[in-house]
Amino acid sequence: NAGVMQNPRHLVRRRGQEARLRCSPMKGHSHVYWYRQLPEEGLKFMVYLQKENIIDESGMPKERFSAEFPKEGPSILRIQQVVRGDSAAYFCASSLGRGNQPQHFGDGTRLSIL
Amino acid sequence: GNSVTQMEGPVTLSEEAFLTINCTYTATGYPSLFWYVQYPGEGLQLLLKATKADDKGSNKGFEATYRKETTSFHLEKGSVQVSDSAVYFCALEGNRDDKIIFGKGTRLHILP
Numbered sequence: 001n002a003g004v005m006q007n008p009r010h011l012v013r014r015r016g017q018e019a020r021l022r023c024s025p026m027k028g029h030s031h032v033y034w035y036r037q038l039p040e041e042g043l044k045f046m047v048y049l050q051k052e053n054i055i056d057e058s059g060m061p062k063e064r065f066s067a068e069f070p071k072e073g074p075s076i077l078r079i080q081q082v083v084r085g086d087s088a089a090y091f092c093a094s095s096l097g098r099g100n101q102p103q104h105f106g107d108g109t110r111l112s113i114l
Numbered sequence: 115g116n117s118v119t120q121m122e123g124p125v126t127l128s129e130e131a132f133l134t135i136n137c138t139y140t141a142t143g144y145p146s147l148f149w150y151v152q153y154p155g156e157g158l159q160l161l162l163k164a165t166k167a168d169d170k171g172s173n174k175g176f177e178a179t180y181r182k183e184t185t186s187f188h189l190e191k192g193s194v195q196v197s198d199s200a201v202y203f204c205a206l207e208g209n210r211d212d213k214i215i216f217g218k219g220t221r222l223h224i225l226p
Contacts, residue, residue, distance in 0.1 A: 043214075105159070
């Protein structure tokens, strides 16, 4: 069983470009979570999605950031017009369901903004 | 709101030393508590968890006990190895929540 797959592992963008981060959940998981880890910090929750629905986006910046989890294909975290402060590691986790279901994490995408 | 506070690192120990990493939390209700480990360049792996008061989570020689009276979940290991060098995160998930709240992490260095 493959775990949570994130790609790319490393992404370099110049200021003003767009960044697209992909996450394929574990097989059978329909719940996806995105977290951001700034240097020397813990992970901060960004958004929680189920297939085709955003359940909780309380941790998402109000501008430039969006997330989707379509019926087919991976979940996408999209950052428009990136700035230096967006440099971070972005982790995706997936679970079978809500409540007591454990979240399984991918290896992350490390985004660097030049 | 919910929060997690863990001791700052880095923590440097010699091999076979005793390890304690302190973690306290603030939460309403009865959260689940976790310790995650992050090896260099990798994602987070769940190390152990406890879902109710007085539960003890354990894995790979690590232990932590859910103490509601002191709102703590300290991580311990009796004899650390060089391979335990990593960053350790204490975390909680509220019982009405779907997101995990993480502490800032504690970097552990084990010297041979």
